[in-house]
Amino acid sequence: MFTLLNVAQPDTLQEAYKILTAKRSNTILGGSSYLRMGSQSIHTGVDLSKLGLQYIQETESFIEIGAMATLRNVEKHPALAKYFNGILPQAVSNIIGVQFRNVATVGASVFSRYGFSDLITALLVLDTEVELFHGGRMSLADFLDTPRTKDILTKVIIPVTGRQAAYYTLRNSASDYPLLAVAVSCYDNQWQIAVGARPTRAKLAVHAAGLLTAAAVAPEDIEQAAQQAAEELPFGDNMRASAEYRRAMCRVLVKRAVTEVAVCK
Known part of the structure; x- marks a missing residue:
């Protein structure tokens, strides 16, 4: 279990990034699913829940998944079931349990680069891009190969194509x-x-x-x-x-x- 000294709920991404980078031990909370499994002391946990990042939006060209969208949102969203043979709902459907998927977020799952991540594996074959507040937009493959830095992943972007996929x-x-x-x-x-x-x-x-x-x-x-x-x-x-x-x-x-x-x- 982690130790949390302070919680901040910023109103803007700029404010969130400023708090995040103010101290080395400050961290983004997200759903805190995996933080609970570790043991660390966090000076300030940055809660992104007021920034409107829990969304999945479909346009003619892209599907955008906000960082605070949960794995359960991915599992149940009709647009994600419609495209790519439903690879994303399929990939997350067996992750631990429904209660866990209701709180685990897409942003934390991708940004943390977990080796066991079903979601990252599926996203990699969809020409997925990520958008970082400080680092900007880049392909997921490039992001996974970049050194870890203090940043905020704001969304995941998937091109809408006729791509066929399997997981x-x-x-x-x-x-x-x-x-x-x-x-x-x-x-x-x-x-x-x-x-x-x-x-x-x-x-x-x-x-x-x-x-x-x-x-x-x-x-x-x-x-x-x-x-x-x-x-x-x-x-x-x-x-x-x-x-x-x-x-x-x-x-x-x-x-x-x-x-x-x-x-x-």
């Missing part, structure tokens, strides 16, 4: 953290493959995706891409699975996901 995950039990997560998508014959919970954070398997041809996806192409994904990404051991098991299951899940998307195409 697969392995868990030791239904509500446990994933021991491996795989997302695959295709749009305009351009494929993307992401593997998460390796157990480090999700990453695109760029070379594996490049093996899938624009004209057609033959069974041997799928097999080769699945093998390449398992070879180009590093895997590690933890209490849920070994690196060897994760690598073997990566081949299986990538093959299944690519096959599913190919049928959708």
Whole structure:
């Protein structure tokens, strides 16, 4: 359990950022779901609930998800169920439990870059961008590779396209953290493959995706891409699975996901 000395509820993002950066131990509270699992002393917790960031908006070109939208909002929103074969509601639907998903926020889940994040894995294959108050707008893939800094993630932006997608995950039990997560998508014959919970954070398997041809996806192409994904990404051991098991299951899940998307195409 964390120790919280002060709480601030700023009225603007500028004020929130000023408070956040005033002290090293100041932090954004979000839903505080994962903060409760740690042990740290926070001088000032910055509550963003007055900034109007709990929203999911659909336009002709983009779906924007505010930082304070919860995982449950993602799971139940009709626009997210309509696009990309419902990959985002599917990805978050097994995270711990409904009570947890009612408070865990999208902003905290993405900004914290958790290795076990189902949401990040799914977002990576949708050409997702993030918007930071100080750092500006960038692709999610670039954000995950940037050094950690004090900033506020304000929203997630997903292009509305005819992208087809599939999501697969392995868990030791239904509500446990994933021991491996795989997302695959295709749009305009351009494929993307992401593997998460390796157990480090999700990453695109760029070379594996490049093996899938624009004209057609033959069974041997799928097999080769699945093998390449398992070879180009590093895997590690933890209490849920070994690196060897994760690598073997990566081949299986990538093959299944690519096959599913190919049928959708």
